[in-house]
Amino acid sequence: MQTTDPLASSPPVLDVRAFLRLGGFSLDVELTLGPRFVALFGPSGCGKTTTLKVIAGLLRPERGRITLGDTCLFDAERGCCLPAERRGIGLVFQDARLFPHLSVEENLCFAMKYVPPAERRFGLEQVIEALKLQPLLTRRPRSLSGGETQRVAIGRMLLANPKILLLDEPMAALDIPTRLHLLTELRDIHERFRLPMLYVSHDLATVLNIADEVMLMRAGRIIHQGTPETVLADFVSTDLIATETVRNIIQARIERHDDRRGTTTIRSNGVTFVLPRIRRQPGQPLKLELPATEIILATVRPEQISARNILHGTVRKIMQIGNRILVRVDAGLLLTVEIVEATVQALQLTEGRDVYLIIKATAFRLLN
Amino acid sequence: MSYSPEQTLLLSLKVAFAAILINLPVGLWIGWLLARKHFRGKMLLDTLVNLPLVLPPVVTGYFLLLIFGREGPIGRWLYQAFGLALSFTWQAAALAAAVVSFPLYVRSVRVAIENVDPRLEEAARVLRATRWEVFRRLTLPLSVNGVIAGLILAFARSLGEFGATIMVAGNIPGETQTIPLAIFSLVNQPSGEHAAMILIIVSILFSYGGLALSEYMLRRWKRQSAE
Numbered sequence: 001m002q003t004t005d006p007l008a009s010s011p012p013v014l015d016v017r018a019f020l021r022l023g024g025f026s027l028d029v030e031l032t033l034g035p036r037f038v039a040l041f042g043p044s045g046c047g048k049t050t051t052l053k054v055i056a057g058l059l060r061p062e063r064g065r066i067t068l069g070d071t072c073l074f075d076a077e078r079g080c081c082l083p084a085e086r087r088g089i090g091l092v093f094q095d096a097r098l099f100p101h102l103s104v105e106e107n108l109c110f111a112m113k114y115v116p117p118a119e120r121r122f123g124l125e126q127v128i129e130a131l132k133l134q135p136l137l138t139r140r141p142r143s144l145s146g147g148e149t150q151r152v153a154i155g156r157m158l159l160a161n162p163k164i165l166l167l168d169e170p171m172a173a174l175d176i177p178t179r180l181h182l183l184t185e186l187r188d189i190h191e192r193f194r195l196p197m198l199y200v201s202h203d204l205a206t207v208l209n210i211a212d213e214v215m216l217m218r219a220g221r222i223i224h225q226g227t228p229e230t231v232l233a234d235f236v237s238t239d240l241i242a243t244e245t246v247r248n249i250i251q252a253r254i255e256r257h258d259d260r261r262g263t264t265t266i267r268s269n270g271v272t273f274v275l276p277r278i279r280r281q282p283g284q285p286l287k288l289e290l291p292a293t294e295i296i297l298a299t300v301r302p303e304q305i306s307a308r309n310i311l312h313g314t315v316r317k318i319m320q321i322g323n324r325i326l327v328r329v330d331a332g333l334l335l336t337v338e339i340v341e342a343t344v345q346a347l348q349l350t351e352g353r354d355v356y357l358i359i360k361a362t363a364f365r366l367l368n
Numbered sequence: 369m370s371y372s373p374e375q376t377l378l379l380s381l382k383v384a385f386a387a388i389l390i391n392l393p394v395g396l397w398i399g400w401l402l403a404r405k406h407f408r409g410k411m412l413l414d415t416l417v418n419l420p421l422v423l424p425p426v427v428t429g430y431f432l433l434l435i436f437g438r439e440g441p442i443g444r445w446l447y448q449a450f451g452l453a454l455s456f457t458w459q460a461a462a463l464a465a466a467v468v469s470f471p472l473y474v475r476s477v478r479v480a481i482e483n484v485d486p487r488l489e490e491a492a493r494v495l496r497a498t499r500w501e502v503f504r505r506l507t508l509p510l511s512v513n514g515v516i517a518g519l520i521l522a523f524a525r526s527l528g529e530f531g532a533t534i535m536v537a538g539n540i541p542g543e544t545q546t547i548p549l550a551i552f553s554l555v556n557q558p559s560g561e562h563a564a565m566i567l568i569i570v571s572i573l574f575s576y577g578g579l580a581l582s583e584y585m586l587r588r589w590k591r592q593s594a595e
Binding site for chain 1: 485487488490491492493494495496497498501505506509510
């Protein structure tokens, strides 16, 4: 097998330094985006969408410099400012913005004529397949559901051949399972096409288990950039996820069915779980959601218990957020467990301690 | 040359078509500027464009004569450079009709473009479309019914133009005598009333048809954008 130079195919790095005043609001961001899946999180009105627009070229900063690899997209001092259509930066809007006079297929193909065939990294067929758009092609945008609309918007943007994809999370339009499903699909596309992504989210709990890196934003500034763990650990007093449910996202494959017991065994990263019977063929991939509150922690191996799943693991991190405690446990795969403070004391939990995780078969929810 | 009803009708149609042909691109551009751009002197441009709507057409015609007449700044240039004398030709009648009907068309274009969601245009820019491509593939198709409604209205107004036309193009049968001018001349002749009546009926039909068609296009457009 031939090895290729990893640098030759690695995506370009985006470097942003931008200052902008809009009415009484001032944006002052400095960020670097490598080849990873990064979540940008912050309260509404903190400047997340503005940041994306500045990067994409829809808003012009007063000062600063934006570069993508060797290309200068904006430099206030040198007076250069590449127009949005020549930046190669993809932006999927919160409200999708499909063109109402075009069919889904025409929407998808909108940008293709501007990309020379030799440069296209995403083929129409590939995108249709990855986002499951085949049955929607002849439909009109107005007849689509919220999730379908967003999938078309993502596909349409991919076909414009962006070097980096910025995404503004749809808020009210999508219910949580649909949003989670979309997020896992994005993660797949990120890995499959090696496309760097910056995902703006209003719900830190949702992105925590999907993003490689999290940026926190407040009042026009990026106040932190790091792994999900460090973000949670360093911002102990943060109220950012005060009310949201933290969800574990598990990617797995169906191993076997047990028709006598009415259960299905799945495997994820070497760890097996038993669930109620799922109507799918063994070997098929699937994604599951497991709320952090649905996992029980024990320090001794429980016996004679109804729960079907007992995992052995080690406490990696204990994090306090407001009056909630999140425990990251490495049980072959990283799982987040939410407990109350009294439990920490009662079980004398410390980082590095061996624990058992107890999960009912019915605690999982299928995402796709 | 003597009066002929067919010729008058054909001339009127020719003048009106030429007028909206002149207006079509210019009005799209001005309407787009007024709908989408903020610039110094926007108010002035807006007022200037709408002026013929309230100015007595005769006054509009007088100004056109000043500008495009052989002694006028543009008229002199046209004559010296191309040997063109515009005054008292059917082209002058078309110019008069174009200027007078321009505000009606621009208003319609402006409203139609203002009703296209600018967020869609932003999305198209990110999808690698240049400003012109955005206009061609998004703004224009989404406002096309409003634009057509404006054109029909301007066409009907052009057919009825009298005051400015008589100033710059005169009232020459077979050359610059359009329907309204012919009606005026016929009614002033002792035996012309019967001939005038035919043209009056034609005028009413054209005006009514124009308005109805314009209204139909607008309704269709509103229905589409409400879908």
